Amino acid sequence: MEEQYILGHTLKTWTERHPALERIIRAEEVVWLNPNDQSFNDYRSSLSLSLVDIKEAAARFRRFQPLIATLFPETAEEEGLIESSIVQIPKMQSDLSSHYRVDLPGKLWVKADHELPISGSIKARGGIYEILKFAEHLALEHGLLQTSDDYSLLAGAEARALFQQYGIMVGSTGNLGLSIGIMGAKLGFNVEVHMSVDAKEWKKEKLRSAGVTVVEHAEDFSRAVTEGRKAAEAAPHVYFVDDEWSRDLFMGYAVAALRIKKQLETAHIQVDEAHPLLVYLPCGVGGGPGGVTFGLKQVFGDAVHCFFAEPTESPAMFLGLLTGMHEKVSVEDFGLSNRTVADGLAVGRPSGFAGKMVEKMVSGMYTVRDEHLYQLLRQLIDAEGMYLEPSALAGFPGPYNLIGTAAGKEYLKQQGLDEEKLTNATHLLWGTGGNMVPDDVRQADYQSGMK
Numbered sequence: 410m411e412e413q414y415i416l417g418h419t420l421k422t423w424t425e426r427h428p429a430l431e432r433i434i435r436a437e438e439v440v441w442l443n444p445n446d447q448s449f450n451d452y453r454s455s456l457s458l459s460l461v462d463i464k465e466a467a468a469r470f471r472r473f474q475p476l477i478a479t480l481f482p483e484t485a486e487e488e489g490l491i492e493s494s495i496v497q498i499p500k501m502q503s504d505l506s507s508h509y510r511v512d513l514p515g516k517l518w519v520k521a522d523h524e525l526p527i528s529g530s531i532k533a534r535g536g537i538y539e540i541l542k543f544a545e546h547l548a549l550e551h552g553l554l555q556t557s558d559d560y561s562l563l564a565g566a567e568a569r570a571l572f573q574q575y576g577i578m579v580g581s582t583g584n585l586g587l588s589i590g591i592m593g594a595k596l597g598f599n600v601e602v603h604m605s606v607d608a609k610e611w612k613k614e615k616l617r618s619a620g621v622t623v624v625e626h627a628e629d630f631s632r633a634v635t636e637g638r639k640a641a642e643a644a645p646h647v648y649f650v651d652d653e654w655s656r657d658l659f660m661g662y663a664v665a666a667l668r669i670k671k672q673l674e675t676a677h678i679q680v681d682e683a684h685p686l687l688v689y690l691p692c693g694v695g696g697g698p699g700g701v702t703f704g705l706k707q708v709f710g711d712a713v714h715c716f717f718a719e720p721t722e723s724p725a726m727f728l729g730l731l732t733g734m735h736e737k738v739s740v741e742d743f744g745l746s747n748r749t750v751a752d753g754l755a756v757g758r759p760s761g762f763a764g765k766m767v768e769k770m771v772s773g774m775y776t777v778r779d780e781h782l783y784q785l786l787r788q789l790i791d792a793e794g795m796y797l798e799p800s801a802l803a804g805f806p807g808p809y810n811l812i813g814t815a816a817g818k819e820y821l822k823q824q825g826l827d828e829e830k831l832t833n834a835t836h837l838l839w840g841t842g843g844n845m846v847p848d849d850v851r852q853a854d855y856q857s858g859m860k
């Protein structure tokens with residue numbers, strides 16, 4: 410039989426170099442420690458973005474608050490702030506501890522991004538931020554706005570007439586399209602969302618009813634992005650939101666860290682070396698979890714430990730970090746299907762930008778099987794009455810992987826996370842989406858968790 414080459418090497422060479430690959434290729438659940446994880450101060454100054462950039466993004470969000478409050482009345486009470494709460498889930502913690510047969514020291518919390526206004530997922534951070542930044546740029550350039558103005562004037566006829574001359578295009582597995590589509594259309598832009606086959610039907614319908622053009626692609630997400638990028642390049646006055654390379658998306662996500670710092674303070678939760686914060690983030694292309702991790706590292710340094718979770722059939726960022734090949738590698742290269750119920754994570758190729766930004770920040774990665782996601786989805790409803798979409802459950806096995814597997818225990822040892830520190834630990838599961846999911850889909854998901 411002819412020897413197959415993957416990015417210039419045989420499979421045998423790859424697996425010899427990275428033994429974890431053997432099990433990843435078999436689509437097993439794998440826990441992996443990032444050997445390139447370093448102390449934040451060793452590389453902080455070499456990064457192309459800093460805390461100053463996050464603060465700038467946060468200030469832009471603040472300038473837009475009056476406009477958001479005007480356009481989306483459900484945000485008026487919070488004065489146009491797009492933010493979610495942090496919620497402790499003690500019942501789920503005790504249920505999971507019995508399920509995995511190991512007691513979890515510390516406290517289990519959810520970052521409830523499924524509650525984010527406007528689009529009900531983590532994409533309400535990055536996606537909306539990028540559209541606001543583009544709108545601000547246009548309005549400033551055309552003399553319709555000064556940064557000291559009350560931005561609700563952008564809801565007026567003059568701004569709308571300007572925005573209507575522009576198109577916005579994005580390739581998406583679903584949730585990014587929802588965020589960009591809803592926000593963009595509300596401002597008056599002509600939005601076109603390119604979607605992969607995995608995208609859920611109700612997401613497409615929701616977009617169409619918001620006045621967004623949905624273009625379906627027979628192939629996967631990366632292909633949808635590439636097609637969208639090509640179409641945008643050929644058209645003048647079209648702005649392309651590039652999920653794989655966008656700094657703006659990344660910064661929109663990073664702002665979450667500043668907000669969380671305040672929320673933890675308000676909840677009297679200490680974060681420092683003796684009180685570690687462990688964060689578990691579902692990962693698709695990597696922009697969302699990457700941006701959040703980047704922000705958290707800027708705010709908490711080595712006191713925060715971030716783990717990324719992916720479906721066993723779509724470990725795109727996992728392969729990118731493990732091989733160091735980033736966007737050059739895809740899950741299909743290693744024979745995986747990229748078919749998963751976690752549609753928000755059904756990504757075959759990771760973002761090179763996000764991967765390179767966080768390659769020294771990520772503590773580790775792990776994969777989760779689809780059945781496991783459904784089972785967790787059901788458990789969370791039973792324990793806490795909280796519905797998250799399947800993608801958003803990927804983080805949940807994380808704390809138990811840490812204390813219950815050899816790789817996890819090795820991490821705790823390396824980091825000096827002893828019993829006392831773990832007792833003081835806060836485990837934060839990023840609940841990345843769910844509130845827009847229709848009832849019948851929720852019920853079907855719950856039923857799937859029975860099997």
Ligand SMILES: *Cc1c(COP(=O)(O)O)cnc(C)c1O
Nearest residue numbers: 584693694695696697753841842
């Ligand atoms: C997009 C998404 C993620 C991951 O974000 P990426 O930027 O693609 O890594 C996680 N969960 C949900 C529900 C999402 O929609």
